[in-house]
Amino acid sequence: MSTEIKCPSCGHSFAPNDAIREEVEKELRNKAAEWQKKKSEEFQFKLEEEKKRLQESMEETTRKSIAAEFENKLIILEQTNRTNEEKLKEARQQQLDFLRKEQELKLKEEELELSLQKKLQEEREKLSGDLRKLEEQRIAAKETEFQLRIKEMEEKLExxxxxxxxxKRKAEQGSMQSQGEAQELLLEDLLKSAFPFDTIEEVGKGVKGADCIQTVRNKLAQECGKIIFESKRTKDFSPEWIEKLKSDMRSQGADVAVLVTQAFPKDMDRFGEKEGVWICSFAEVKAIVHLLRDALIRISFASRNQENKG
Structure with missing residues (x-):
């Protein structure tokens, strides 16, 4: 392996010695260290920059996320508030409508109650007026009927x-017996004429005292009772007549006894009832029989109703 070193300036190659080699290696090591340091610093700077950028990015992202979330929450809160306000407004309006309707209903009920009370008062006043009129009419009718009956009674008595x-005039022309018989016949004729629906029968010759019996009948021809009559035409009244006529009444099954006489007991000066026997003059007999006959018919009617109920 070649260990020559080439000069970068002149291009001359030469073999390095140990000193040069050490210096070159030292320089290379220094340059390598500087480069490494520089690269390390650059890397560290870039790393810090990247970390800072990432931090800022994360912070921005977080900030935006928080802001967006806050904004969303704020929007939701505002929407919720608006919804609640609308619901509250609607509830208040419903409550106002309910109170108004309740007040209107209460006023209508009061008006209806007032109208009803007014109508009831009017009806009461009308009913009271009608009752007064009816009472006045009834009293007037009774008064009229009473006056008519009095007038009728007076005419009958007359x-x-x-x-x-x-x-009396005719009787005075004959004997006392003839006068008595004439009054008896006249009494029978009077009863037959006044009460054509009743039966007037002469009592048999064997019965002392009584002259005739009147069988009272109602409008349906139903028998309602009997009235026995005895006629006397003398100047003095005898108390024995009452007992004899009562005895005849029992034996003949009569309900009422009437003694027609010219002479009255000392304690009587007009018609009346004495010891269970009605005593009257001939002039009063028709009116008395009318009253007694009506009483027998009413008693018979009540008795029949009671029997039907039983």
């Missing part, structure tokens, strides 16, 4: 009075 006077 007719009976005239009839009694006529009978």
């Amino acid at each position: 007719a009976q009075r005239k009839l009694a006077e006529e009978m």
Whole structure:
């Protein structure tokens, strides 16, 4: 192997000796060390630069990432806030609508209640007015009916009075027996004429005291009771007549007894009931029989209703 060294300036080649060799090697080592140091420094610089660049890049990337994330979060937060605000606004509006509707409903209920109370008051007043009118009409009708019945009673009593006077005039022309028989016949004719739907029958000759029996019938021709009559035409009243007529009433199955007489007991001056027997004059007999007959019909009607219920 050649150990010659070529001069870079003149191009002359020569063999190096030990001193030169050492100097050259030393120089080469120094240059190599310097180059290595330089390269190392350059590498270190580049490495630092690269590290710095990477650091800056990472920081920039991190910053951008953080900024982007923060911006995204901020956007999301703003969107959430807007959504919440809209929901809150909508909820408030719904609450306002609900309160308004509730208030409107309450006002309508109050108006309806007021209208209902007003109508009820009007109906009460109308009903009260109608009841007053009906009561006035009923009272007027009763008053009219009462006056008519009084007038009818007066007319009947007047007719009976005239009839009694006529009978008295005719009776005075005959004997006392004839007068009594005439009054009995006149009483039967009066009852038959006044009550054509009833049955008027003469009591048999074997029965002392009683003259005739009236069988009362209603509008359906149903028997409702019996009235037994005894006619007396004397100047003085005898208490024995009452007991005799009551005995006849029981034996004949009659419900009411009527004694028609010219003379009244000392404690009576007009028609009335005494010891279970009705006492009246001939002029009063028709009106008295009307009342007694109506009473028997009502009692019979009530008795039939009770039997039907039983």
